[in-house]
Amino acid sequence: MSERVTEAKMDLRQRTKKIMGSMPSPMRAAVRFPLHLPVSLHVDGGLLQALTEDISSTGARFLTQVAPRVGSLLVWNLHLPAAVMGMPNAVDVDCVGRVVWTRVDADGVRVGALIDDYQLKDEQA
Amino acid sequence: MSDGFLDEAVPDSEAGELEQATVRVILADSQAIYRVGMRKVFAVEDNIRVVAQAETLANLHIALQRFPADIVVLEGELLAGTVDAIPELVRQAPDAKIIVQVVDKDESNTVELYRRGVRGVVPRSISPDLLIKCIRKIAVGETWIDNRSINWVIDAYRSQASAMTEPRTQLKLSPKELLMITCITRGMRNKEIAYQVGTTEQVVKNYLRKVYDKLGVSDRLELALYCMHHQLLKQYPTQELR
Structure with a gap:
């Protein structure tokens, strides 16, 4: 299972690198959903625990304790629980993106990221 | 050429x-x-x-x-x-x-x-x-x-922003549309859905367009996030695949 996740992440990384060349700064047009989900951010070879504060189809805002470098490639998995989704299995979304801003405040570090690519999959698959 | x-x-x-x-x-x-x-x-x-x-x-x-x-x-x-x-x-x-x-x-x-x-x-x-x-x-x-x-x-933009983040009255989704939503959120591709449902890819695309329009979403991730935020599928009996 973990090997398949790693493979999927590698695949997503490769696909993302292809399209990241000279990406323009996109306008924020997508609706943000205020979902609070714990995630592990793979960034700069390390792992960062974070909580999503809002998510859209093009980006996400995280709350974490360490500020990643702006421009870093981010890989994370959104776990949408079965019970909340109303489905027999949870839904996993593998996301690849990059850090576009960070802001330190009283709660920790807020991180804004763009989602460059994602892949939805059934937990059981 | x-x-x-x-x-x-x-x-x-x-x-x-x-x-x-x-x-x-x-x-x-x-x-x-x-x-x-x-x-x-x-x-x-x-x-x-x-x-x-x-x-x-x-x-x-x-x-x-x-x-x-x-x-x-x-x-x-x-x-x-x-x-x-x-x-x-x-x-x-x-x-x-x-x-x-x-x-x-x-x-x-x-x-x-x-x-x-x-x-x-x-x-x-x-x-x-x-x-x-x-x-x-x-x-x-x-x-x-x-x-x-x-x-x-x-x-x-105004109406979508409020409609998507605030509670709304129950949408009328047909069993087929709900099945499509379930399939999409399971990560299935159009071709796979067509095979599972026993139809063509074009019909799946037509259903998807209807679903996107009804919910005001623009892609698969937004659809999944919408389902989670509104707990949409909990409002309906589980849609079984063949």
Whole structure:
């Protein structure tokens, strides 16, 4: 299972690198959903625990304790629980993106990221 | 040409010598007469160069792979029956800005086009001068939008933002539409869904368009996030796959 996740992440990384060349700064047009989900951010070879504060189809805002470098490639998995989704299995979304801003405040570090690519999959698959 | 688009494109070496300000255009239009006409219009412009032409959406994807472009002038009819055509083009060629030519401008179609990432929606009957002006504006990063369309977009943005993040009354979704949602959130591709449901990919696309329109979402991730935020599938009995 973990090997398949790693493979999927590698695949997503490769696909993302292809399209990241000279990406323009996109306008924020997508609706943000205020979902609070714990995630592990793979960034700069390390792992960062974070909580999503809002998510859209093009980006996400995280709350974490360490500020990643702006421009870093981010890989994370959104776990949408079965019970909340109303489905027999949870839904996993593998996301690849990059850090576009960070802001330190009283709660920790807020991180804004763009989602460059994602892949939805059934937990059981 | 065997691959369906003219190979009159600028060879790489020559393209490299062109001035930076040159706007590279791909014409995607099913009607040769429009392509020929537009090409003639652009031919007299110093810094607008048609690098490729495509008569189908599939050929446009190939053209975008082979010829970096700043602008795609796309016939709206080529989008008929598609669901994610614009986001896919944007994803494939994020630097290419899309202008869609439509026969009739209507509110929902115009809003949807801008929402999905096009930079300009113009009528098929646009005058040559105006089309050139539009291309130049969009090439430098602006959006081409008339006052009526601005109002449509703002109204849609307001109502969508409130509709998507606030509780709403129960939507009327058919069992087939719910099945599609379940399949999509399970990560299935259109082809797989068609196989599971026992229909064609085109029918799946039609259902998806209806679902996207009903919920006001624009892609699969937004659909999944919507389902979670509103706990949509909990309101209905589980949709079983065959």
